Amino acid sequence: MTIDLKTVKHISKLSRISIDDNKAKKLGKDLNSIFSFIEKLNELDTKNTEPLTSIAETTLKLRKDEIKSENIREDILKNSPDKNKDFFVVPKVVE
Amino acid sequence: MSNITDLKLVELVDKIKKKELSSTEVTIAFIERSKKSKKLNAYISENYENAIKKAKIFDQKPDFKKKLSGIPIAVKDLFCTKNIRTTAGSKILENFIPTYESTVTQNILDEGGIIIGKLNCDEFAMGSSNETSYFGNVQNPVSENLVPGGSSGGSSSALAAKLTPATIGTDTGGSIRQPASFTGTVGLKPTYGSCSRYGIVAFASSLDQAGPMTHDVKDCSLMLEIMSNYDTKDSTSVEFKRENYLNNLNENIKGKKIGIPKEYRVDGMPKEIDELWEKGIKIIKENGGEIIEISLPNTNYALPTYYIVAPAEASSNLARYDGVKYGFRSKGENLIDMYEKTRSEGFGDEVKRRIMIGTYVLSSGYYDAYYLKAQKVRRLIKNDFDEAYKKVDAILTPSTPSSAFKIGEKLNDPVSMYLNDIFTVPINLAGLPAISIPAGHDKKGYPLGLQVIGKAFDEQSILNIAFALEKNISFKNNITDWWIK
Numbered sequence: 001m002t003i004d005l006k007t008v009k010h011i012s013k014l015s016r017i018s019i020d021d022n023k024a025k026k027l028g029k030d031l032n033s034i035f036s037f038i039e040k041l042n043e044l045d046t047k048n049t050e051p052l053t054s055i056a057e058t059t060l061k062l063r064k065d066e067i068k069s070e071n072i073r074e075d076i077l078k079n080s081p082d083k084n085k086d087f088f089v090v091p092k093v094v095e
Numbered sequence: 096m097s098n099i100t101d102l103k104l105v106e107l108v109d110k111i112k113k114k115e116l117s118s119t120e121v122t123i124a125f126i127e128r129s130k131k132s133k134k135l136n137a138y139i140s141e142n143y144e145n146a147i148k149k150a151k152i153f154d155q156k157p158d159f160k161k162k163l164s165g166i167p168i169a170v171k172d173l174f175c176t177k178n179i180r181t182t183a184g185s186k187i188l189e190n191f192i193p194t195y196e197s198t199v200t201q202n203i204l205d206e207g208g209i210i211i212g213k214l215n216c217d218e219f220a221m222g223s224s225n226e227t228s229y230f231g232n233v234q235n236p237v238s239e240n241l242v243p244g245g246s247s248g249g250s251s252s253a254l255a256a257k258l259t260p261a262t263i264g265t266d267t268g269g270s271i272r273q274p275a276s277f278t279g280t281v282g283l284k285p286t287y288g289s290c291s292r293y294g295i296v297a298f299a300s301s302l303d304q305a306g307p308m309t310h311d312v313k314d315c316s317l318m319l320e321i322m323s324n325y326d327t328k329d330s331t332s333v334e335f336k337r338e339n340y341l342n343n344l345n346e347n348i349k350g351k352k353i354g355i356p357k358e359y360r361v362d363g364m365p366k367e368i369d370e371l372w373e374k375g376i377k378i379i380k381e382n383g384g385e386i387i388e389i390s391l392p393n394t395n396y397a398l399p400t401y402y403i404v405a406p407a408e409a410s411s412n413l414a415r416y417d418g419v420k421y422g423f424r425s426k427g428e429n430l431i432d433m434y435e436k437t438r439s440e441g442f443g444d445e446v447k448r449r450i451m452i453g454t455y456v457l458s459s460g461y462y463d464a465y466y467l468k469a470q471k472v473r474r475l476i477k478n479d480f481d482e483a484y485k486k487v488d489a490i491l492t493p494s495t496p497s498s499a500f501k502i503g504e505k506l507n508d509p510v511s512m513y514l515n516d517i518f519t520v521p522i523n524l525a526g527l528p529a530i531s532i533p534a535g536h537d538k539k540g541y542p543l544g545l546q547v548i549g550k551a552f553d554e555q556s557i558l559n560i561a562f563a564l565e566k567n568i569s570f571k572n573n574i575t576d577w578w579i580k
Contacts, residue, residue, distance in 0.1 A: 003455075015410065015454045016417075017447055018435035030448055030509055031455070037510050038399045041468055044475065051470035052477060054301055055287045055526030056331045063327060075194040079421035088419055091430050 003031045099124035100257040104166065104314035105341070107260050111157075111165050118157070118165025118209070121260075122150035125167045126211055129258040134578040135234045137253040139172045140180045140213040149209045161207030162321055169259040171250045172213035173220055174200045174305070175294040179210065183296040184218040184228040184246075187416050187423045187441030197294025198326045199263060199305045206321050214262065215249025218443045219413065220270055220298045222246050223515040224505065227445040232502050235278055236574050237541055241499045244274030250308050251278040255574060261309045261318050265295055267302045268401055269495075269519025272531035275308055276494035276544030279533040279572035281315045281561070282308045284519075286551045287526035288333030291326035299408035300331075302401075302523040312532065312562045316340035319554060338555045346563040349383030353560070354487035358394035359518060361496060367537045368493045375491050375534060375545045378567040379560075387487050391479040396472050397521040398513060403456050403469035404524070409446075410453025416441065448509065477525040484550050489560055492518050494531040494544035518546060528554045532561045533570040540573065 005021075008028045012019045019027065073086065082089040099121055102110070110116040126143045146167055153165040175181045175193035182188045200210065217227040225233040225248025233248045235241040236256035243252040247264030251274030254262045264271040266284035275282025283306045290305040297303065307318030320340045326332040355376065360369070376386055418424035418437030425440045427433030442450070456465035483490065496517055505512045522529045527548055534545040545564065549557035 007455075008451075011451045011455050011458070014458060015447075015450050016414075016431070016434045016438050017442070017450065018432075018439045019447075027448065027451065031452065033510055034402060034448075034452060034513075037513075038402055038465070040399045041396055041403075041472055044393075044396060044472055046468060046471035046475070049471040049474050051467055052474040053470060054331065055477070056333060058331075058333065060330055061327070069195070072194050076420070079191055079194075081418060081422070081424035090419055091427060091433050093430050 003028055003035065100128050102260070103310045104261040105317055107166060108162070108164060112159045118150040118153040119147065121165065122146055122167040122209060122211065125259060129169070129212065131579050132256055132258055135236060135252050135256055136231050137214055137233055137249045137256065137258060138169065138212045139182055139184070139215050139230045139249065142179055142210055142212050146209050146211040153207065153209070158207060162317065163203060163206040163208040165207055165209065166260060167209045167211045168203060169212040169214050169253050169262055170200060170210060171216050171247050171262065171264045173216055173265050173296045174263065175296070176200055176210060176213065179213060181213065181296070182230070183220070184216045184230060185442065185446070186229040189229070189423060191421050193294070195294060198291035198324070198328060199295070199322050202321050202324060211259065214253050217246035217248065218446050219296065219409070220246035220265055220267055221409070221445050221449055223269070223273060223512055224500070224502070225249065226502065226506055227443055229443060234578060235499055236578065237278060237499065239577060240502050241541070242277065242502055244277035244499060246270040247274045247308065251275055251280060251282070254278065254280050254308050254310070255572065261307065261314050263305055263318070263322065264308050265303055265305050266523065267298050267405060268523050269516040271306045271308060272494050272519050272529060272544070272546060273515060275531045276533070277499035277542065279542030279570065280308055280310060281312055281530065281532050282306065283315050283319060283530040283554070284522065284528060285319060285323060285554055286528045288331055289323045289528070289552070289554070291324065291329040291332050293326055293328040297412040299405040300412060301408060302405060312558055312565050313341065313344060315530070316344050316558050335552050340555060340558055343555055344562055345559050346566055348379065348560055348563045351384045351489065351560065352387055352487040353379050353384050354387050354389035354483050354490040356389050356391045356394065356483070356490060356492060358391050359492045361517065364496050365537065368496065368543060371535045371543050371545060372491070372493050375564060378564055379491065382563050382567070389483045389487060389490070391483060391521070393472065393475045393479050394521060397476055397524055398517060400469045400472045400476065400524060401520045402452065402513060403465050404473060406449040406453035407457050407466050408453070410450045410457065413446070413450055473524050476521055480525045480527060488550070489556055490548040492546045492548065494518060494546040498537045498539065498541035498543055522548055527551055528557055530557050530561045532565055533572065534564070534568050535570065542572065
């Protein structure tokens, strides 16, 4: 299988990472070499194998829904690249 | 008296408790040496002034019951530290100041540890040479222009150069054990679920584990004891009986059954590594251990499996970096354009490459062929270990297929870089504990490591086996301080 330029651009769109044509070409080359290495898995028959989704395979525990940290709004907002009073600011979404 | 920075962690703790040294003296000694070692580029952020203040406070009212009473320690910059910048080696988090503390660093603070700085690492822990960090390459103190390994490369460099008496790293596919091996230090990746992942910048959540990096096995046991706890803030944290690893440390390995997996004898592996392995086998036999040939038949499929599972999880975890609530933001014409530019400019090439691999293997039409397939193969790899552990108590292998390489040597060939982790990745996939200890040098004089892999939650056994190996190997790191003028 080969990943063509169109596919690279599609993946970049899905990943929300913009790339120019030059970068896309280089990435395509890297991805192809990585995927040809990954193809090795097809040698294995896994028809009757259950997927391993988590090594911990425990049931999730329940806990009370309690507030544990309070009054951290200001600290959290400090890390924001753009804010207005108590809000995060993003480019205009609604016309 | 010898230099303070030449002392090991357990020795330092002892000297502080006996009042032979104060926390302030020790803290200043490591800070002074760190200041002289900028050339290594091991630090991303320094916390020197604050640390000295804390040391002075400790000395005024010392609590010697604590396991790390007044000990300065620098940590990998992947652990969130409250009010101390945490970057994960990325431009996208260049100015991020956490409002909370990771559980593992909190455990260190609770035992009297003092954070002196945050150490360089591959961006989001994605790399095997510390060359993907936005904050630049790190020098291996062993030799100039040699990589310190990765992703915990700042940690291994700072430790080997004695800028910190011990440190902590994270290991998703070998990121503690490979840099430990490259710098002649000890590194342990605990069983998945042993150390809390709360507050660690996430890479691949089903594989990530924090662990200690130290000068010897004793120090490693002490650090693990401090780091490991059951934590309700991490849903995959496991409740099990945690040992007093240091107290229980015992070099008696009589009757222990040690497996040697034949699949780890890979083509083209340098002769020195084979000899090192033989040396380890000989020591085990001489100390009354039993060597048993075992087979882990799916070993060759571990790396391809890893390079599906890890990027898939990374692509989900890194979706949070959108330039809205924290981190770097680029200007865009609209919201989507802002996201795309932020991520394009904020992430480095290796991180983008992995996000894109992950996005692809999870995308519609490819999920079954790649992601599901990889999860099934992961089961087979785990089954291999389960089978092996019916016959043996632990497994001995080399830590890496080669010694440290030069900066830039493998940068343009991602697959060759990935092959570095061939002996470490299967252990993460199976969630097992493993320790790398320095065991010799190659002909260039670069350190080589041996890896002991244990049963899940049986860290004590691998520490004990490593302790026995360490005593018999008596490894000496020939580091010359070349970076200090």
